[in-house]
Each structure stands twice: as C-alpha cells, then as structure tokens.
Amino acid sequence: MNRLTGVPLSLARVIEALSSLPGIGSKSAMRLALNLLSRPAADAKALAEALAQLHEQVGFCQRCGCFSEQGACQMCADTKRNHALICVVEQPVDVLMMERGQGYRGSYHVLHGRLSPVDGVGAEQLNLNGLDQRVRAGGVSELILATSATVDGEATAHYLANRYQSHGVRISRIARGVPEGGELEYLDEHTLHRALDQRVFWDQSA
DSSP states (O other): OOOOTTOOHHHHHHHHHHHTSTTOOHHHHHHHHHHHHHSOHHHHHHHHHHHHHHHHHOEEOTTTOOEESSSSOHHHHOTTSEEEEEEEESSHHHHHHHHHTOOOOEEEEEOSSOOBGGGTBOGGGSSOHHHHHHHHTSOOOEEEEOOOSSHHHHHHHHHHHHHHGGGTOEEEEOOOSOOTTOOGGGSOHHHHHHHHHTOOOOOTTO
C-alpha cells in the first residue's frame, strides 16, 4: 500500500478500501474518508455495522434469484402481483431498475449472468434450473425476455426462446428503440433500425 505522506495508517486503509469500489478513484476515496472522519464517531460506527450485516443478511430469493433478506423476496411474496407473468433479467440490479418504473406488476427471474462463450459462461452457469421448475409447474402464461441489447444478451434471449417455446408459454422480448425525450440525430443506426422494426400503429381513437 503506497501511503501518502502525513496520512495515518488507519485513514490510509479506509482510503484504499474505498478506492477499490467501482467508479471511485483515489481522490474521491480520500474525500469520502475525510468526510467520514469529520463526522461523529457514531455515524462511522453505524456505517461499519451496516456493511458488516450486508453479507450476513442479504442473500438471494430461493424462487427467482433476486435480492432477499429471507427465503422469498418482496416481489415473490406479494400476492397482488401477477405471478403468471415472469420477466427474465440478467442481474438482480436489473430488477431494481425495472421496479423504479412502477409499471410492471408481474414477477421476475434472475439469470445471474448471460451466455458468453468467450468468457466461458454457458447455460450451466446460469440460474435456469429454477426457471425450468417454474415453467414445468404450470401457471406461467408469458416469459418476458429482458436481457441486454448486447450480442451476448441477444444470444441469451434467443436461447431462452428456443428452450421454452415448446412449453405452451408465450415468449416476448422487451422493445428497443427511441428513448423517451430522445432526438433521432443522436441515435445509432442499430437503435433506429430496431425502432422501425418494433413500431406501433397510431391509435386514432385515443
């Protein structure tokens, strides 16, 4: 550990730990560490306790693979949701982003990755056994494939569609195209092409 002159060892350790986080450089880490040092000791202790409990209390839902503090996550435990509708995503953070929109009231299934032959990630490494069980158990009317718009994400969506299309389940893919408030001149050709392919007809009765 290369320590700056005048920085106590304890402070240097905190700076080094913070700088290991994604998106936080050494300068930002130092500002955060100094801010923590300027706060009451109780604040730093509360933060340390929260971090210590993070791995102890937060795990993954046994049913869908999303974040959970107990056996089932909030979405799976919510009886008001439409559990016949399953949105398949790559990572638990994708669920958090979907929930921010407050427009989806179905359930989820987290793959914990996506197919990537280059990185050695095949179907065996994905959370597919749980999805197999949910589909085979019956009661699933539609799978919404919400994997990323990357090459690997598209390959994963195609694989899932082929895997489950013979199970009597409707397969859909989230739409791609022009974002709300976006201007055409700033969009790439691929996005424009997908937007045209997935165009909707104007409802003149509305």
